[in-house]
Amino acid sequence: xxxxxxxxxxxxxDDVTNFLSREMLRIYMTAPKIDIALNGQEAIAFLLxxxxxxxxxxxxxxxxxxxxxxxxxxxxxxxxKIRTSGFEKINVIMFTSSVYYEDIDRARGSAIVKNIYSKPxxxxxxxxxxxxxx
Amino acid sequence: xxxxxxxxxxxxLTGMCRLSYAASDTIHVQLKWWHQFQFAGYYAAELKGFYQxxxxxxxxxxxxxxxxxxxxxxxxxxxxxxxxSDLVVNYAKGDPLIALGAIFQHSPYTILSLKEKKIHIPxxxxxxxxxxxxxxxxxxxxxxxxxxGINPDSLKLLSHSWKNTDxxxxxxDAITAYISVEINQFxxxxxxxxFILPINYGIDFYGDILFTRKKIADSDPVTISxxxxxxxxxxxxxxxxxxEIADYILTLPGVKERGVTKDDLLVEAEAMRKLILPDLVxxxxxxxxxxxxxxxxxxxxxxxxxxxxxSGFLYDGTKKVSSKFLRNTAYVLIGVLLLLLLSxxxxxxxxxxxxxxxxxxxxxxxxxxxxxxxxLISEQRLEMATVAAGLGIWDWDIKSGEVYFNDQWKxxxxxxxxxxxxxxxxxxxxxxxxxKETLLHLLHEHLEGRSSVYxxxxxxxxxxxxxxxxxxxxxxxxxxxKGQAIRLSGIHLDIDDIKQKEIELKELTQELMHSNNELxxxxxxxxxxxxxxxxxxxxLLGLFDRSNLSERNNVFLEKMEISVERLHATLNxxxxxxxxxxxxxxxxxxxxxxxxxxxxxxxxxxxxxLREVTIxxxxxxxxxxxxxxxxxxxxxxxxxTNAIKYRRPGVPPIIQVFTEEDGDYIILYVKDxxxxxxxxxxxxxxxxxxxxxxxxxxxxxxxxxIIKNQVEALDGKIAVESMLNSGTMFHVFLxxxxxxxx
Numbered sequence: 001x002x003x004x005x006x007x008x009x010x011x012x013x014d015d016v017t018n019f020l021s022r023e024m025l026r027i028y029m030t031a032p033k034i035d036i037a038l039n040g041q042e043a044i045a046f047l048l049x050x051x052x053x054x055x056x057x058x059x060x061x062x063x064x065x066x067x068x069x070x071x072x073x074x075x076x077x078x079x080x081k082i083r084t085s086g087f088e089k090i091n092v093i094m095f096t097s098s099v100y101y102e103d104i105d106r107a108r109g110s111a112i113v114k115n116i117y118s119k120p121x122x123x124x125x126x127x128x129x130x131x132x133x134x
Numbered sequence: 135x136x137x138x139x140x141x142x143x144x145x146x147l148t149g150m151c152r153l154s155y156a157a158s159d160t161i162h163v164q165l166k167w168w169h170q171f172q173f174a175g176y177y178a179a180e181l182k183g184f185y186q187x188x189x190x191x192x193x194x195x196x197x198x199x200x201x202x203x204x205x206x207x208x209x210x211x212x213x214x215x216x217x218x219s220d221l222v223v224n225y226a227k228g229d230p231l232i233a234l235g236a237i238f239q240h241s242p243y244t245i246l247s248l249k250e251k252k253i254h255i256p257x258x259x260x261x262x263x264x265x266x267x268x269x270x271x272x273x274x275x276x277x278x279x280x281x282x283g284i285n286p287d288s289l290k291l292l293s294h295s296w297k298n299t300d301x302x303x304x305x306x307d308a309i310t311a312y313i314s315v316e317i318n319q320f321x322x323x324x325x326x327x328x329f330i331l332p333i334n335y336g337i338d339f340y341g342d343i344l345f346t347r348k349k350i351a352d353s354d355p356v357t358i359s360x361x362x363x364x365x366x367x368x369x370x371x372x373x374x375x376x377x378e379i380a381d382y383i384l385t386l387p388g389v390k391e392r393g394v395t396k397d398d399l400l401v402e403a404e405a406m407r408k409l410i411l412p413d414l415v416x417x418x419x420x421x422x423x424x425x426x427x428x429x430x431x432x433x434x435x436x437x438x439x440x441x442x443x444x445s446g447f448l449y450d451g452t453k454k455v456s457s458k459f460l461r462n463t464a465y466v467l468i469g470v471l472l473l474l475l476l477s478x479x480x481x482x483x484x485x486x487x488x489x490x491x492x493x494x495x496x497x498x499x500x501x502x503x504x505x506x507x508x509x510l511i512s513e514q515r516l517e518m519a520t521v522a523a524g525l526g527i528w529d530w531d532i533k534s535g536e537v538y539f540n541d542q543w544k545x546x547x548x549x550x551x552x553x554x555x556x557x558x559x560x561x562x563x564x565x566x567x568x569x570k571e572t573l574l575h576l577l578h579e580h581l582e583g584r585s586s587v588y589x590x591x592x593x594x595x596x597x598x599x600x601x602x603x604x605x606x607x608x609x610x611x612x613x614x615x616k617g618q619a620i621r622l623s624g625i626h627l628d629i630d631d632i633k634q635k636e637i638e639l640k641e642l643t644q645e646l647m648h649s650n651n652e653l654x655x656x657x658x659x660x661x662x663x664x665x666x667x668x669x670x671x672x673x674l675l676g677l678f679d680r681s682n683l684s685e686r687n688n689v690f691l692e693k694m695e696i697s698v699e700r701l702h703a704t705l706n707x708x709x710x711x712x713x714x715x716x717x718x719x720x721x722x723x724x725x726x727x728x729x730x731x732x733x734x735x736x737x738x739x740x741x742x743x744l745r746e747v748t749i750x751x752x753x754x755x756x757x758x759x760x761x762x763x764x765x766x767x768x769x770x771x772x773x774x775t776n777a778i779k780y781r782r783p784g785v786p787p788i789i790q791v792f793t794e795e796d797g798d799y800i801i802l803y804v805k806d807x808x809x810x811x812x813x814x815x816x817x818x819x820x821x822x823x824x825x826x827x828x829x830x831x832x833x834x835x836x837x838x839x840i841i842k843n844q845v846e847a848l849d850g851k852i853a854v855e856s857m858l859n860s861g862t863m864f865h866v867f868l869x870x871x872x873x874x875x876x
Contacts, residue, residue: 016670023677066662097666102713119666120673 006130007033009058011043011075012095013067017119021062021095024121029130039067040075044082051086060133062095063113065103072096076112083112091133093117160191161361164203164212166342167270168196169386170315170394171402173216174379175237175417179368181382188360196388199267199296207231207347214346214361218243219339220273222429226442230348233425234362234449235418237369238341238409239503240510241332243271245278246316247308248301249326254522256282256330259289262307267294271310273437278335280435298323314405318398328521331514338507339428341409344418351449358449366417373412376403408510414502421500422448526604526626530558532581532619537561546604546628548597566593566601580610583617591629603633654715661708668705671698707836714768714840716847722762722871727753727793727802730763734770738778745778747787756793756800760871765844769802772837773864777806782859798870799850805863811856820854841866 006029012018018036025032035058037043043061050056065072072094079087094107094116107116114132117125165173176194179185185192195212197203203215204224208231219241225231245264247253253262256279266272279286292306298319300306311317313329320327332339344365351358372379380399383389410417425444432438520527526543530536535558541551547564554560565573569592580588588608593601608624675695680688731751735742742749759766774789781787790805811820821842838852845852849869856862 014666014670016674017666020670020673020677024673027677097662097669118669120669122673122676 005031005033006060007035007056007058009035009037009043009046009061011037011040011061011067011072012064013038014064017064021121024123024126028123028126040070040072040078043075044070044078047079047087047090048082054086057087058090060091060093060129062093062129065094065096073106076110080112093129093133095119095121160193161214161357162212163192163194164201164206164215165194165197166203166216166218168198168392169383169389171376171380171383171399171406172312172314172342174372174376174383174403174406175369176365177368177382177386178372178375178379179364181379182368182371184364184367184371185361188364190357190361190364192361196386199270199294202270203345204229204231207345210347213350214344216342216344218271218274218341219343219428220271220432221343221345222425222442222444222447223273223432223438225447226429226432226438226440231345231447232348232351232449233420233447234344234346234358235366236340236343236420237417238406239411239415239419240409240507241271241274241339241341242312242314242406242409243274243332243339243341244311244313244317245275245308245330246301246311246320247328247330248320249328251307251328253308253328254330254518256284256335259308260284261288261290263290263292263305265292265294265300265306265309267310270294273432274332274337274339275310277337277431277435277437278330278332281335281337281431314402314409318401318405322398333507333511334514334518337431339431340420340424348446362418362449369410369417370412373403373407373410376400379403411503411506414506415499419499420448524628526628527623528561528626529621529623531621535559543626546626547594547602553597564595566595569593580608581619581622583610583613583619588622588624591633602628603630605629654712657708657712661705661712664701665705665709668698668702672702710836711840711843714844716762716765716844720762720764722760724758724760725763725766726758727751727766727791728757730766731770731791734767734774737771738775741775741778745781745787747778747781747789749774749789749791751790752792756795759793759800759868761868762844762848765841765848768844769841769866770804772841773804773866776837777804777808777862780808780862781806782808796867799867800870802866802868803863804866805861807861810858810860810862811854812858813854813856821852 008025010018010021012021022034022036025034035046037046040063043063047057063072063075070078076092079092091114092112094103094113096103096116097119104116107113115129117129163176165176167173169177173194176192180192180194195201195206197216203212203217204221206212207215208229214234216237219236221231221233225233245253245256245259253259259279266275276286279289294309295305298309298316301309301320302323302325309316311329313331317327317329344362346358377396377400380396380403383399384394384396422444425448426441429438429441429444433441519525520540520542524542524546526546527538527540528543529538537556537558537560539554539556539560544551544554547554562570562574569590573590573592576585576590577588579585586609588610589606591603591605594604596602605627606624607627608622610619610622612621613619675691675698678691680691683691728751731749735749741747770791774791777789778787785807788807790803792803792805794801794803821838842852845866845868851867853865853867854862855865
């Protein structure tokens with residue numbers, strides 16, 4: 001692991017999920033830095049707010065699909081528009097309770113999404129995610 | 135010189151004979167019925183002076199129900215008569231009558247009813263009231279019933295009132311009638327008649343026959359010959375000058391009084407033309423064979439007891455006249471004949487040739503008459519069929535713009551035949567505006583020869599302002615040298631009912647699809663929304679610190695864990711089913727079975743190795759298919775894992791996978807040597823949800839359910855055959871698709 005703490009942005013509208021994800025990440029990672037956005041729009045706002053401060057940008061986004069205001073797919077298309085202005089290094093992982101063929105296919109078809117995982121997080125998933133995003 | 139003198143004597147003798155007869159008597163002719171076009175030839179012979187030229191003075195007496203021709207002639211009230219072919223019945227019974235010629239080559243008798251009464255075939259009349267008259271065709275029409283195996287006693291016979299109104303007012307269900315007369319009268323009265331024609335039941339008799347008493351024929355053959363000749367001449371004239379004769383008939387007593395118009399007479403004339411066949415058959419032509427057939431039919435039906443000797447029945451002009459001649463002038467002729475002998479011998483070969491030619495001609499006439507008769511039958515068949523099918527027929531002469539529409543074409547739209555003009559514009563005007571452009575384009579393409587058939591479903595305006603669905607179909611029957619259609623004919627079929635049903639069905643289908651989509655959406659949302667909290671519960675239970683729990687709380691926690699696990703498992707199944715659903719719009723690829731099988735084998739390679747499974751495959755009969763990869767994988771994976779799961783203990787599993795073409799399908803077989811399924815017990819449940827047929831196995835009972843749904847969604851089917859402790863074979867029928875390359 002690098003010297004700097006690993007920085008993760010959780011994008012999910014469900015408090016319990018966010019609570020759990022944070023707990024799991026804290027258990028299986030060394031002092032991760034965790035931020036939370038409750039929907040796609042908050043996530044975009046968070047990124048834009050720190051556009052000029054690369055230190056404060058996350059290494060990884062765990063993105064839910066079904067959210068109010070701006071859902072995961074809408075976030076992806078917004079993110080694609082701004083990605084080249086300093087966000088290229090951010091990894092996006094879809095993290096969803098959907099297990100539908102259509103969703104999985106769509107996520108795999110996206111150039112931005114690195115992978116898709118179903119909820120909940122467990123030790124193995126966390127290790128795989130971190131390994132794939134190094 | 136001698137010859138001239140003898141010839142003069144002959145002329146003198148015959149001339150005297152003629153004069154003496156003309157002076158002594160007026161010839162009385164008893165017509166079969168009152169004055170109408172039916173007797174046009176006799177009127178024409180009178181009007182045009184043919185009788186007069188032959189030195190005959192003729193009086194035509196109209197008939198009526200109490201003055202039938204046969205009794206009148208037999209009683210001596212008339213010298214000649216006109217009657218039907220039942221004349222032969224009288225002859226067979228011994229009445230001294232002789233047939234001089236058939237005017238109608240086919241009988242005009244018909245059994246007439248009204249369309250609304252739905253009497254189409256003889257058996258429809260059983261128990262019904264029929265007005266008939268023994269002198270007016272009943273004998274012949276009775277033959278139709280007997281031939282059809284119907285006892286005429288099963289009809290309620292009423293004596294004929296000769297009032298069409300009796301049929302219209304339902305005092306009778308049918309009447310005997312003349313096809314050339316009454317049909318037109320009923321149409322005129324605004325009711326549509328229906329009719330049964332004897333010819334369609336194998337009864338083809340002569341119609342009107344000119345006849346006389348045998349005594350007259352014997353004693354005065356010259357007059358008979360003259361009358362016959364002049365009458366037939368009159369017939370020829372009448373059939374080629376129908377208008378003139380119709381005008382004359384209108385001047386005869388009683389005609390106008392009955393309300394008969396010139397049009398009526400002309401309609402009758404045209405109907406008669408089909409029966410007389412004046413262009414094909416010499417007027418008066420009779421054939422002994424046909425008479426024998428007529429007598430035969432009567433005999434078979436028990437109307438006459440034995441086949442009469444017809445030689446005395448048929449008039450033979452040449453024989454009779456020459457014998458009379460010989461008897462009167464034998465001594466003169468002997469001399470003439472002697473003198474002529476040389477020239478006769480000289481001309482013999484020529485005459486032989488002429489006779490041969492005449493025979494050929496006669497044969498040809500008979501053949502043509504037969505052809506005409508067949509044509510008539512086929513015309514009648516066509517008419518009956520089109521009426522029965524409610525088929526509209528149109529025939530368009532493109533240059534003139536005139537279109538023949540049959541009555542049905544117009545009736546289909548609620549119009550009476552005379553309410554619509556026979557023009558293309560009629561069709562165009564009644565066409566639905568939305569379809570007009572497309573249809574006219576289609577028609578144009580066909581007329582130009584760019585499309586080979588013309589067929590469309592169109593809406594047309596009915597008289598009561600509705601739109602009716604009609605199928606119009608055609609093929610240009612005539613094209614000019616440039617391929618342009620010059621005549622187009624086709625049919626109209628009323629498909630309104632079918633079309634309405636189709637529309638209803640389409641709406642229903644849409645509704646069903648809509649609710650099906652809603653249900654799927656609902657299932658999707660439900661499973662999704664349930665899954666998230668269940669996943670959270672599992673995680674939360676995992677993180678829960680149970681070190682300080684009491685014994686009792688530990689038990690509760692364990693039960694909570696078990697319940698959450700079950701909930702989780704059920705949700706997973708539900709998700710599996712939902713995500714396995716497939717529809718036809720899904721992506722399809724060209725798949726090579728061998729490749730797909732090896733991919734699936736990779737997925738379960740660990741299992742294969744562990745259980746020492748042998749998988750044999752042969753895809754040579756159908757190596758590839760254009761299909762959904764997801765479904766093929768799902769089929770192979772489920773069937774292979776099932777085969778392994780349900781192996782027989784102690785028997786190394788052998789699985790055979792092979793394909794075969796079968797019409798629209800490729801059949802994929804998966805055969806194992808495993809436990810087998812008790813088909814009698816489980817046969818119909820095997821593809822159901824949550825069905826498990828073996829204990830102690832980790833099957834969820836989902837796999838077969840899922841692949842069955844997938845295969846059926848793609849128009850295929852799946853079947854199984856199995857024997858307990860022997861093995862199972864699945865037949866998966868995969869519907870072939872046309873790939874994009876084909």
